[in-house]
């Protein structure tokens with residue numbers, strides 16, 4: 001899929017946070033394999049979304065190192081091969097569902113027909129010409145998931161992807177994750193992962209470091 005190093009994630013003695021003097025993660029060391037499903041667990045406020053932003057490169061550690069495929073998370077060699085799907089949908093309210101699919105299909109390896117088929121499978125067919133701002137929360141969440149996971153990638157991070165989804169959509173997302181995980185890394189932050197999700201490794205942020 002790529003000639004770069006596989007996109008394993010490695011945190012070494014990472015202390016990081018959002019407010020000076022209040023680390024959200026302290027001295028956290030962990031590894032996420034370049035293949036298979038890794039679950040990220042921990043109580044509210046234990047730093048799961050902070051870990052997501054360290055992997056995305058948006059947040060830089062105060063101490064320690066974060067590497068994705070042996071490189072800095074915000075390096076060009078990593079960005080096009082990684083997808084991040086944050087918890088809260090950030091859609092364009094006055095753009096239709098179809099507009100979002102067109103835009104997302106511009107991702108590396110993206111294809112509009114594939115995106116439309118995925119949308120229909122998730123039950124978005126009747127809403128393709130509706131503005132995103134008018135969607136129900138679960139429907140918006142489905143579109144957000146599609147928007148963030150378009151094209152070819154080797155690592156995808158999904159922060160609470162199942163929240164607000166109906167059971168049929170949960171099955172579709174699990175099915176896609178299982179296929180992706182055959183040859184790439186899928187990181188899933190979920191308080192209650194669905195029973196059918198094959199989680200091969202677990203990162204527990206209660207034990208990965210010491211919270212401040």
Ligand SMILES: Nc1ncnc2c1ncn2[C@@H]1O[C@H](COP(=O)(O)OP(=O)(O)OP(=O)(O)O)[C@@H](O)[C@H]1O
Nearest residue numbers: 017018019024042043044045046047048049050051
């Ligand atoms: N974008 C942000 N700006 C400021 N502070 C943040 C931000 N994201 C997280 N924090 C803070 O970092 C700490 C860890 O929060 P984080 O969201 O990483 O935990 P979490 O394990 O994802 O929690 P939850 O299970 O509630 O989603 C909290 O004190 C939180 O207030």
